[in-house]
Amino acid sequence: MKKIRVGIIFGGRSGEHEVSLSSAESILKAINKNKYEVVLIGITKKGKWIISENPLKLLKSQVEKEEVVPVALIGEPSDRQIIPISNKKTRVERIDVFFPVLHGPYGEDGSVQGLFELADVPYVGSGVAASAIGLDKDLMKKIFRSEGLPVADYIVFKRKIWEENSKKIISKIEEEIRYPCFIKPANAGSSVGITKVHCPEELSTAINIAAKYDRKILAEVAIDAREIECSLLGNDEPEVSVPGEIIPANEFYDYEAKYHSENSRLIIPARSSEKKIHELQDIAKKAFKAMDCAGMARADFFLEKKTEKVYINELNTIPGFTKISMYPKLWEASGLPYTDLIDKLIQLAIENHKEKSKNITRYI
Ligand SMILES: Nc1ncnc2c1ncn2[C@@H]1O[C@H](COP(=O)(O)OP(=O)(O)O)[C@@H](O)[C@H]1O
Ligand SMILES: [Mg+2]
Incomplete structure (x- = not known):
């Protein structure tokens, strides 16, 4: 062959x-x-x-x-x-x-x-629209909300407005979001440019950091939560893996905790009730479909410690793929070895292309 x-x-x-x-x-x-x-x-x-x-x-x-x-x-x-x-x-x-x-x-x-x-x-992976939305935390959350999926409260503003009227932005954050909160560039990843803000004194610096990375900035309510992730695989009807939990080495899962610290841990499968796991998996599938993803994605959640309320944080359309990364590890734990996962992703890419090729481009 x-x-x-x-x-x-x-x-x-x-x-x-x-x-x-x-x-x-x-x-x-x-x-x-x-x-x-x-x-x-x-x-x-x-x-x-x-x-x-x-x-x-x-x-x-x-x-x-x-x-x-x-x-x-x-x-x-x-x-x-x-x-x-x-x-x-x-x-x-x-x-x-x-x-x-x-x-x-x-x-x-x-x-x-x-x-x-x-x-x-x-x-392999999602098309143009889903990929673009997946990298824009504001657009992604808007799509999730439109499907009734639970998202942490946030506001969004442009860098230009921050530069022109920082007082207005600060008072809006203090009224609507309060402390602690997370300041993030809308388009980034790997926690780059993200700061957890505990008090008013830390806010401006955090916004200035985020503003270096993107022209759109989010201020989001901090959830005191466990971080749980599920892997998705498929095109129109994705399968979902067992969930895994991240125990970050630092106060939150920042760049250092993700890539440099020996002390961040993954717990696979995450310990939770059957009911909660189903709830997470169901939201993961809905989020994948809402964004019209293809092939693969990793769905990241916050599970609030006090209330056990689930929030969907984001979908990553090209998740980390090292042997020790969460995405392939969750599939391994769900019975799909790494080599077979790669095979499946390539087959899904070919299927998706075939499906898209059925479209006609002329007016009849
Ligand atoms: N609203 C929030 N509440 C609690 N922790 C958060 C919140 N937003 C972000 N974090 C922490 O920051 C990390 C990175 O944020 P995230 O939005 O996932 O950005 P990235 O796309 O860079 O991974 C998360 O894994 C989590 O540890
Ligand atoms: Mg993340």
């Missing part, structure tokens, strides 16, 4: 570049090489696409070598080729399916998915 050629794309211009390299490395190790032929496509921190050398090794060494030939996918559905930009080398690959392992902006946000759509290539 002819092997399916999978283009794994990783690295990229986001703050989660390094996480993406680890995710890609794990996928590369685990993918069934009898069935799939892998083409590694690295994106440097400056946004250059490379395939000519071992891009994973190159990106890990953090050099942007001049002699590496940058390549591009052209937004034209002729032959799904990766084409060298300079004509020094003429390596061209036809890609059957893309597997974007890009976290955060310029990858998880619909931008690269738009390119795949133009080039008419199947790709």
